[in-house]
Amino acid sequence: MKQTSQRPVSAAITQQRESWAIGLAAAVIATGLLVSSGHARAESTFLNAAGTASARLNFSIVIPTYLYLQVGTGTAFANNVAVDTILFDMTPSVALIGNGLPQAGTGGDLLAGSVTARVLGNHFTAPVNLSATTTGAMSNGTDTISWSQISVAAPTAIVVTPAAAATLAHPGTAAAPFADGAATTVSLTPVNKVINQAAKWTFSYKNTNIPAAGTYGATVANKGQVTYQIAMP
Numbered sequence: 001m002k003q004t005s006q007r008p009v010s011a012a013i014t015q016q017r018e019s020w021a022i023g024l025a026a027a028v029i030a031t032g033l034l035v036s037s038g039h040a041r042a043e044s045t046f047l048n049a050a051g052t053a054s055a056r057l058n059f060s061i062v063i064p065t066y067l068y069l070q071v072g073t074g075t076a077f078a079n080n081v082a083v084d085t086i087l088f089d090m091t092p093s094v095a096l097i098g099n100g101l102p103q104a105g106t107g108g109d110l111l112a113g114s115v116t117a118r119v120l121g122n123h124f125t126a127p128v129n130l131s132a133t134t135t136g137a138m139s140n141g142t143d144t145i146s147w148s149q150i151s152v153a154a155p156t157a158i159v160v161t162p163a164a165a166a167t168l169a170h171p172g173t174a175a176a177p178f179a180d181g182a183a184t185t186v187s188l189t190p191v192n193k194v195i196n197q198a199a200k201w202t203f204s205y206k207n208t209n210i211p212a213a214g215t216y217g218a219t220v221a222n223k224g225q226v227t228y229q230i231a232m233p
Contacts, residue, residue: 067121067232071201073109074116076161083225085218086113088205098210102151105203117168118160118198121232124190130230132171133183136223140214147178149206155199164198165191171228177203178226188230 045053068077072084086105090097105113119130137144152170170177172184188195217224 063122065123068118069228069230070116070118071228072115084108084115086203096207098207100208102204103207105205110200113204114200114202116158116198117201119168119188119230120196122194123232124193124195125233127187127189128230128232129185129187130171130228131183131185132178133227133229134178134181134223136181138217138224139222140216141222143212143214145211145216147180148176149208150178151175151204151206152177153202153204155201158198158200160198165196168197168199170201
């Protein structure tokens with residue numbers, strides 16, 4: 001009678017070991033793919049007896065570097081192309097021209113010659129200057145009125161979001177916030193690298209002399225624009 005041939009036991013065991021090795025390698029590769037793709041399972045510990053189990057979880061917070069400067073109309077953390085105008089129109093008050101009585105203005109995002117002023121930045125490594133620069137005395141095309149005719153009231157606190165940590169001073173002094181063709185400055189000190197200051201600035205026209213008739217400033221060409229700047233490393 002013909003006998004059925006049988007595989008040696010050693011060959012069967014070898015083949016089984018090879019299958020286990022292939023399966024284990026596939027599992028390791030799959031685990032690596034999960035980790036590399038950011039879908040790894042959370043850590044866990046299993047005990048089948050008395051003891052202490054533990055698991056860990058990482059947290060991370062990312063804060064970008066940013067700087068926001070606002071003088072007048074603006075929306076926090078956004079660009080705004082509108083430039084407000086503070087107007088001192090003496091037409092209705094001709095009899096008061098040159099009498100030394102300061103005149104309130106109109107315009108500004110807070111009206112009545114007042115504006116919102118704000119500096120918010122989070123990477124200042126040392127005190128830094130906020131500057132206000134003009135390109136020269138205000139002109140009507142022929143005659144001029146010096147920026148020394150403009151004053152600013154003491155800054156007052158203003159409600160903003162997020163809330164300001166301090167009141168923002170205007171560059172220069174209350175009596176001389178601007179200079180003809182030059183910059184005035186104020187030093188701001190960061191706290192933990194952050195400057196978060198805001199204020200309401202209100203301007204007045206000193207009205208101490210009688211200028212020639214005309215509209216002074218108002219445009220860049222007539223040197224009626226102030227540029228505020230602050231730099232953060």
